Amino acid sequence: MNALKSKTAAHSLTTNTEVVMPNDTNHIGNLFGGKLLQWMDITAAIAAGRHCNRVVVTATINHVSFDNPIKQNSVVTLEAKVSRAFTSSMEVFIDVFVEDRITGEKTKCNEAIFTFVAIDQHGSPLPVPPVIPETDEEKKRYEGALRRRQLSLILGGRMKPDDATELKALFVAD
Amino acid sequence: MNALKSKTAAHSLTTNTEVVMPNDTNHIGNLFGGKLLQWMDITAAIAAGRHCNRVVVTATINHVSFDNPIKQNSVVTLEAKVSRAFTSSMEVFIDVFVEDRITGEKTKCNEAIFTFVAIDQHGSPLPVPPVIPETDEEKKRYEGALRRRQLSLILGGRMKPDDATELKALFVAD
Amino acid sequence: MNALKSKTAAHSLTTNTEVVMPNDTNHIGNLFGGKLLQWMDITAAIAAGRHCNRVVVTATINHVSFDNPIKQNSVVTLEAKVSRAFTSSMEVFIDVFVEDRITGEKTKCNEAIFTFVAIDQHGSPLPVPPVIPETDEEKKRYEGALRRRQLSLILGGRMKPDDATELKALFVAD
C-alpha cells in the first residue's frame, strides 16, 4: 500500500455527538469555550489521523469564533474533515451544530480551523498524503488554505508579510 | 465605585500551575493540545473577569501555536493578562511556561491570544474598563491588538479587507 | 407537526468517535467494560431522543457481549439506531467498531441492545413514533425486537413464559 496516495476530504470525516453536562457550563448555563475547544481538538485529531494513518499533534489553531451560546443539555455535533495537506501538516475544518431537542432542527453554530502535524516516534515530522476536494465547500476550503497558512506563518514570525503573495492579494488591488 | 475606571494590565494577572497527568497525554506521552486549550480558556476567562468584574464568555481565539511538546508529569504554569479592551471585548494574552523539575528552570513554550466579551444575565454585551499598559511588553501587545482585531473581523466575515487600515499597512509599503 | 409520525431507523443514527485514554483501561491496557457501557448509554440515549424528540431514560439493557479487547489509544466508533418502538419504549442497537491506526481498517467488535422510555417532566411515559426499517439489517432487527421484549419482561418477572408466544417458538418446534 502506498501510504502517501491522495485521499478525498470525505475519507477523513469524523463525527462526534456530545451532550452539554452541568460541569461543562458557565455561570449562566452556557457551554464553556474551553470545553468546546477540547472536543474540537479531539475530533479534529482523529480526522487528521484518519487522513495520514500516523500519530498527529496539534500545531496551530488558526481561528475559532464562538458566535452563539450553547445551552446546558444541548446535543452538539462536531464534524471534522481535512481540508488540505502541506508536506507534513494538515489543515482541518471543524463544523459545530446544535440540535433543537423538540423540533430536531440542526443549526450550525461554530466553525474552527486547526492544523496538525504527522510525527514519528521521535517527534520528527513525516510526509502526509495530498487531499482531493470534491464538493464545492471542500474546494473553497482547499483554495483558502494556502492563504491561511501564510497568515499563520506571519503571526508565528516565520514568514515576512512581503513574501505572503496569496495573502497580500487580499489587501492590494491590482 | 466607577466600574469603568481604567485598570492596569497587571491588575488582571492570573496564574495557574498544573501537572500533566497520564490522561492529558497522547500516544507518545506529550500533553494533548485540547487539554492545554482548556487550561488556557479557564485561566484567560478568570483574567478577563478580574478586569471587568462581570461574567465573561469566550468570543474568539485569534492564534495559538504549539511549538514544543510538553512531557507527562511536567509542571506547567499559565499566566494570563488582559492586553487591551474594546467597548465590551477584551483581548487576553496567555503565556505558557514549562519547568525542569531538576534544575527548576522555566522555559516559555506557548503563547496564545483569546478574546472575551462581558455580558449581562440575558447575554447582552456590557461595556468594560480601558486597559493601562505599563511594561514594554504590555505596550507592544496593546499596540498590536487593533491589528489583530481587524484580522479577526475579516476572518469572521464582518469587515472588508479594504477597511482594515491597520492591517493593510503590514502588506502595503508606502 | 405530528410528533408521532413514523420515522425511518436511519433518522435516529447517532455516531460517536472516542479515543481510549489511559484512565479508561485496566491493568493489561484494555478498555474497561464500564467505560464502554457509559459511551453506549450516551450514544444510544441521543439516538432515542432524536427518534421521539423527548427526554428519554434508560429502561433495560438487554444484552451486551465484549468479544474483543480494545487497546489503549484505539479509535472507537459507536453507531446507535432505534430498531423498533413500542408505545412509549424504544429498542436501540449500538454497533461498536475499532480502527487500525495504520491501515485505517474498521472492525466491528461489539454489539449491544438498550431500551429507553420517553417521559414527561413528572417521569410519566409518553407515546413515541413508530419506526420504519429500510435496510435488510434494520428489518431483521425490527423483527427480533418483539422476541427480545418478551424475554426482558420474563427476566424482569412481568410476563409468564407461557405468554411469550414469540419467544416460545424459538424452543418449541411445531
Add this chain to the structure above:
Amino acid sequence: MNALKSKTAAHSLTTNTEVVMPNDTNHIGNLFGGKLLQWMDITAAIAAGRHCNRVVVTATINHVSFDNPIKQNSVVTLEAKVSRAFTSSMEVFIDVFVEDRITGEKTKCNEAIFTFVAIDQHGSPLPVPPVIPETDEEKKRYEGALRRRQLSLILGGRMKPDDATELKALFVAD
C-alpha cells in the same frame, strides 16, 4: 495455597457507596443509566477479582433493568457477589440500594447480572475456583446461573436453542 479451592459467595462481597453528583444526572435531575452501569462494572469486577485473585475482564451483561429513578444527591450503595463460576467465567449479581437521607431507610432499586472472565497476561482464560452458596438467595441465584448462561450463549449465537436444555424447560411443559 490452592488457588482453585472453593470459596463462599460471601467471600467476594464488595460494597461501594456513591453520591449522585450534578454531572451524573440527566435533564430532569435523575442519575444517568450509563453512570450507574459504570459503577456496577467496577464494583462487580472487584468482586470477581476477589473470588479468583486474577485479572478479570467483563465478558457479558446479561440483564439490567432500571426500575426507579435515582435523584441527584442520593446516597447509592452497590453490593456485588459472585453467584456461580464456570471453568474460567464468573457470574456476578449487583444489588443497588438508595437511602432516604432523612429516615435513613434503604430501598433496593436495581439488580444487574454481569459475567467476567479471569485472564493471564496474554488475555488467555484461566480456571477459577467454584462458588459455595450459603444463604437462600445465594442458592437461588446459583441455581439460575446455568439457565442464564445458556440464554447468553444463544443470544451470542454460540449455542442452538435446542441444546439449551435448562432454558428450554422454562417454555416446554412436560
Add this chain to the structure above:
Amino acid sequence: MNALKSKTAAHSLTTNTEVVMPNDTNHIGNLFGGKLLQWMDITAAIAAGRHCNRVVVTATINHVSFDNPIKQNSVVTLEAKVSRAFTSSMEVFIDVFVEDRITGEKTKCNEAIFTFVAIDQHGSPLPVPPVIPETDEEKKRYEGALRRRQLSLILGGRMKPDDATELKALFVAD
C-alpha cells in the same frame, strides 16, 4: 421519630472500594495524597450523614498520615464510622486498607480523622444524636475524641492551652 436518639457507632459504618487508576498516581506510580483525601472526605461525609440524617459539611481535618505508598491498580477499601458527637459536630475515623490481588490479604495502610458539622438550609448548625461506642476500638476512639477536639480548638485559635484540661494531662504528670 426522635431524630436525636443515640445511635451506635456501627450504625454509620460506610464502606467504599476503589481501584487506583493511572490518573490517580504520581510520577513513580503511587496513589496521590490528594486523591486519597478526596475519597476519605466523601466516605466520611456519608458516614456523618447516616449518623444524623442531615446535610453535613467538613469542618476540620485533625490528622492524616500517609505511611505506606499505594500502587496503581491496587484495590483500596475505606471504612468510615462516627466515633463521637458533640452538640452539632461529629468526629469520623476513616481506616484505609489495601488488598493484595494475588493472596487477597488486606493490610491497613492509613488512618484519618475528619470532623463534620450538621447544618440546615441556611448553613446554621443543627444538633446531632449522641454516639454509643460498642467495641473496644470504638470505646478507645470515643475516649480520645475530647482530647483531639481541644487540640483542634487550640490550633484554630479558639481555646487557650490552659483551658484544655484533657490535653494538658498528656504533658503534665501529676
Add this chain to the structure above:
Amino acid sequence: MNALKSKTAAHSLTTNTEVVMPNDTNHIGNLFGGKLLQWMDITAAIAAGRHCNRVVVTATINHVSFDNPIKQNSVVTLEAKVSRAFTSSMEVFIDVFVEDRITGEKTKCNEAIFTFVAIDQHGSPLPVPPVIPETDEEKKRYEGALRRRQLSLILGGRMKPDDATELKALFVAD
C-alpha cells in the same frame, strides 16, 4: 550546583486559581471539602517539588479547618510555600482566598498545613535544602514548625509526649 543550598521560602511560592464547578459542590451549593483538599495537595506538592527539585510524596496533614463556605462559581486562589525543612521532610502552608466577582475583593478563607517527603526512585527519603524565612509571617511559621512536628510524631505514635519539649512548653508554665 549544590542541590542542598538553602532557598528562600518565597522561592517555592506556587499559585493556583480555580473556579468552583457544579460537580465540586454539595447539596446546598458550597464547595466540597474533599475537592479543596485535592487542590491543596496538588498546589502544595508543586511548592515542595520546587523547593527540593525532587519527586515528593504527601506524608502528613497537620491541620485544616474549613471556616467559611465557598459558593459555586467562586474564583478560589491557593498559595503554597514551604515554611520549614527537616532532613528529608518539608512543611508547606497553603493559604486559600476567595474573590468577590463584583468588587474584586479577596478574602482569606482557609489555611492548611501539609508535610511532604522527598524520595528517590525506590521510595527512600532524600535530603532537602534548608528554608530561609524572610517576611514576618514566614518567620512565625518557621518557628512554629518544630512544635507542629512534635505534635504530629505524638499523634502518629512515634514520639512520647514527655520528649516533645517544644510542645510541652505550651501547656506547662514555668
